[in-house]
Amino acid sequence: MGIFERKEGVTASSWIYDTLRQDLVNGRFTAGEKLAISALKERYGVGLSPLREALNRLAAYGLLIQENQRGFRVPRLARDELDDIADMRRALEGMALERAIQRGDAEWESELLAAAHRLKRADEAPEMEEEWERLHMRFHRTLVAPCGSAWLLRFIEQLHDQFDRYRRLAPGEPEVRHVLDAQHGELVELALARDVKGARALMDDHIQRSYEVALGSFAR
Amino acid sequence: MGIFERKEGVTASSWIYDTLRQDLVNGRFTAGEKLAISALKERYGVGLSPLREALNRLAAYGLLIQENQRGFRVPRLARDELDDIADMRRALEGMALERAIQRGDAEWESELLAAAHRLKRADEAPEMEEEWERLHMRFHRTLVAPCGSAWLLRFIEQLHDQFDRYRRLAPGEPEVRHVLDAQHGELVELALARDVKGARALMDDHIQRSYEVALGSFAR
DNA sequence: CTAGACCAAATAATCGATTTTTTATCTAAA
DNA sequence: TTTAGATAAAAAATCGATTATTTGGTCTAG
Incomplete structure (x- = not known):
């Protein structure tokens, strides 16, 4: 068979x-x-x-x-809701990242490096937006994958989709974007070093900056 | 109009x-x-x-x-999944309760007292299972309602439904049930006293005991 | 004018029948 | 016995048409 x-x-x-x-x-x-x-x-x-x-x-x-x-x-976009979504992302992805770092094995490390590398190459190819989005989503998913909770992963994915409704509507900010791209690599380093505190702090900052970009969707 | x-x-x-x-x-x-x-x-x-x-x-x-x-x-019941669901309930309901206590207003206090009272009366009427379930769900919902996050509330409700698939299948344990019933009242007291730490600890214990009851769904 | 009543058009919800795919059964060859 | 292939029966998915409800416009009474 x-x-x-x-x-x-x-x-x-x-x-x-x-x-x-x-x-x-x-x-x-x-x-x-x-x-x-x-x-x-x-x-x-x-x-x-x-x-x-x-x-x-x-x-x-x-x-x-x-x-x-x-x-x-189609649900309306509301600043209140974006705040909520970003808050929840911080709480849930932070929790998931912590657990993932504690539980991730060697295979995870490999996949994480691979995902980060693929994403990094896409960072430099501004023509392939769609591809970058796919790889970006996949990177974040890989990062928290071994957290051990299927429900947590499910909620996080749902929040990502919600968050992206705002982010993708916001005007691009090359400078912030550059910082965000760099943070992906730093997240990998901290994860591999099993630095739970550091990684959580960086993730918080990462989401906070993304949130500030996403706020641009309300620009008039 | x-x-x-x-x-x-x-x-x-x-x-x-x-x-x-x-x-x-x-x-x-x-x-x-x-x-x-x-x-x-x-x-x-x-x-x-x-x-x-x-x-x-x-x-x-x-x-x-x-x-x-x-x-x-229909999804299978698995001990692993119940563990996951209970874990998430602890994390998310704990978070929600904390925020609710910080943000709940006087109107919330009233509704909470009312919900607890209705539930308590149902505790003593073992014939009205369905009614008790409704009021129990409603009490827990009221408890965390003013947490300020619609998404958090949504996830918690989803987890409750999942959890109850197990709990309702488990054999009743009158002794534990008595403790659990009493905890509802204690939760209200701690919430009204704005004792965040105490309330969180009690909620943890409450979910833990419920979890142990729900484990009975695997009894052979 | 304005609130309500009425009607027609548009849209949502549902039904009954058809098409497509899976699952179960059977047969013949290895 | 197994195993592969064919095929019949069952089930899932989809379609086209019907029914029910809402929406938007028009009219009329106050």
């Missing part, structure tokens, strides 16, 4: 879910907008049933707001 | 979602079981579309597992 059949079948429903999730995180919809379901049907070329299933999932995940009898809306 | 129209319309989809969520938390389905969609259709007397939408939401929420092309399964 082969071991390769885990190539999970993609259904229309799962495809449109992934696609919409990305588009929502990337700000391809206006915050506060009411989704015209039949328009989405056209735009993405999917049927009503898979589309509605995806919208239901996205609402349960927090990327949409569902109101009975009046469809789905 | 009236202010009462928030009586949100209940759709077939939202009804079956609520119903299934309760039934899942209450252990009316066997852990690990594969859901036969057409059987559910009969059992609950709903159509396929609203049912599938509800299942999709429940999967996104974590009360079901969705596998492309092969439907939905």
Whole structure:
């Protein structure tokens, strides 16, 4: 029996879910907008049933707001909520990082170095935004992966998606961005040195700076 | 213009979602079981579309597992996962309680006293299990409500549902239960006294004891 | 004018039937 | 016996059409 059949079948429903999730995180919809379901049907070329299933999932995940009898809306962006999301990221990712450093094994160290390296190369290729986003997400995921709590990782991922709705809308700030990029490398160093305190402090700072960038999404 | 129209319309989809969520938390389905969609259709007397939408939401929420092309399964119960859930409850509810005590106002104090009182009366009426569960959930929600973070509250609620899958399956332990009931009152006292440290410690102990009860779901 | 009542158009929700994929069963060859 | 392949039955996913509800405009009474 082969071991390769885990190539999970993609259904229309799962495809449109992934696609919409990305588009929502990337700000391809206006915050506060009411989704015209039949328009989405056209735009993405999917049927009503898979589309509605995806919208239901996205609402349960927090990327949409569902109101009975009046469809789905894109959540508004609010400074209060960004504060909340950033706060929670600090608390949860800090906790996760601490545990990851205490529990991560040698294999983790390797993967972390690899992820950081891939990200660093993407830092220097400003044309491949999408690729950078993928690698950035993956780096942060790798960093906390061995924290030992599936639920913690789940919450963190959810918060990342929420946070990115703001960040990706904000204007780029090359100077801050440069600092943030450098911090990824420093995080790896502290993690490998098993410096829990230092790593937590740096992560706090990293999220704080990202938060300040994301605040730019409210610029007028 | 009236202010009462928030009586949100209940759709077939939202009804079956609520119903299934309760039934899942209450252990009316066997852990690990594969859901036969057409059987559910009969059992609950709903159509396929609203049912599938509800299942999709429940999967996104974590009360079901969705596998492309092969439907939905009830997650297995695993000691590891219960450990994780309890750990996270300690961390997140502790954090929320701390903040709630720092931020809760006089109105909160009143509601907290009321919630505790209602719960206490239900403690003594062993016939109304369902009612007690409602009030118990509500008490814990009230306790942390003014923590200031919508996301934290959301995660806590999700963890409660997960935790209760185990707890409600475990055999009752009247002695521990008595202690747990008493702790609710003590939590209120400490909260009103704004004793952050004390309240956190008690909450830790409360969750720990509940966890030990919930472990009974693995009894053979 | 303005609040409400009414109606038509638009949209959400749901149904019943069809298509696609998986799972179970059977058979023949190794 | 196994194992691979074929195939029938079951189940999941999707479609197209129908029903129910909301929304937006128009009219009328006060």
